Amino acid sequence: MKKLEKRSIFCMILAVLLLLSGGIFTYRFVTKGGTWASFPSNRHLYNNGILASGQILDRNGTVLSTTTEDGTRIYHKDKTIRLATLHAVGDSAGRIGTGAQTFFASKLSGYNLLTGAHPIGGNRNLFLTIDADVCAAAYKALNGKKGTVGVYNYKTGDIICMVSSPTFDPKNPPEIEDGDETYDGVYLNRLLSSVFPPGSIFKLVTTAAASETMDDLYDRTFQCNGHFQIGDTTITCSKAHGTLSIQDALAVSCNCTYGQLALELGANTLNHYVKKTGLTASLSIDGIHTAASTFSFSDDDAGSLAWGGIGQGKDLINPCAMMVYVGAIANGGRAQLPHILSKLTTAHGLSVGSYSSGSTGQLISQQTAAQLTEMMRNNVVTNYGADNFPNLNICAKSGTAETGNDNKPPAWFTGFLRDDEHPYAFIVLVENGGSGSTVAGKIANTVLQAAVRAN
């Protein structure tokens, strides 16, 4: 009898194990099946390791990547467009892991649970939200410099422009030697997957924290003598700015004012606001996770805290996260999250999917958003020059981050259009770029003019 009992317990355990493993397999099949079927060794879908099904188009239906009948993958005929859209589209060898060709391979092959992946002929048309011509304008404006340009619609989340430089021609991929400076980080989409010192664009975050915690911020004046001392740290400005309101201080990017503000706010408040404003979160762009910005303010070292509030600390920011933050400023404190996928159709044009994104939470109050908008417009009118942005109702902040080495610092220019027909937020980063408003501001103007023209 005992023997029988032991055996039945043993059988029960076996049955439970079988059920468990079946459950795990089913779960993984449902969640990972597309990736398994799109694996490069699946000969139905790949021709000599190159994805041989599906085509990628921009929002206007311009074909950016497609396959011939024999399974050869071909790209747009215009070289500038190939170079400009490389990081969005991807390359045949799959080195750019965040490119659509690699990241969305299962969508391109028409994979589904019931029928599996389709061989050649089961092609899907994957429409991206980007505009190839606006990307080409951004690529040309970067003029060979390393950096990134992003433009997105803060009301719909559509990414219109996503360019990362250096880049290469996917039609003729180069042999890149280790340590070749020309191609430094070329497989990385800098908009999504990189972090850089923020420089003065961070003053927008310090301003938001001050605006929401100091009742008298807009009635106060600040005094700048060109430098001020905290222990053995000296905070410096390019010149003595004299007596300033907070609007003036943001427009001339006064380090002394923002250093003082950071000390008054304290590390806890600044840490709270970088988190609240969404800067430290990794965003999901249709499943592509962005690099998270890193900030950690501490009251232990007042000098570092002051430089941190100015944006010249050890902190690093992701360009896409900053673009979303300025999108939220433009849109009453919350913005639509960016996305790159527009729709998926069969080769005959039948819709099999359309994509949208969610919204951020309330990152800053509506009132703070309105105040920051006025201040960012004031920056343009009093400092950057409205004439440099003809016919654009642009609100912006420039930034020049000190990297502490002999290279020129990265140049930033970020902001948005106050324009219901063209609700675009943007970010421009030029590595070793020098002055933010001159170098990156000029690129922003070129790209925004193209974006407005295109719509």
Ligand SMILES: [Zn+2]
């Ligand atoms: Zn100053």
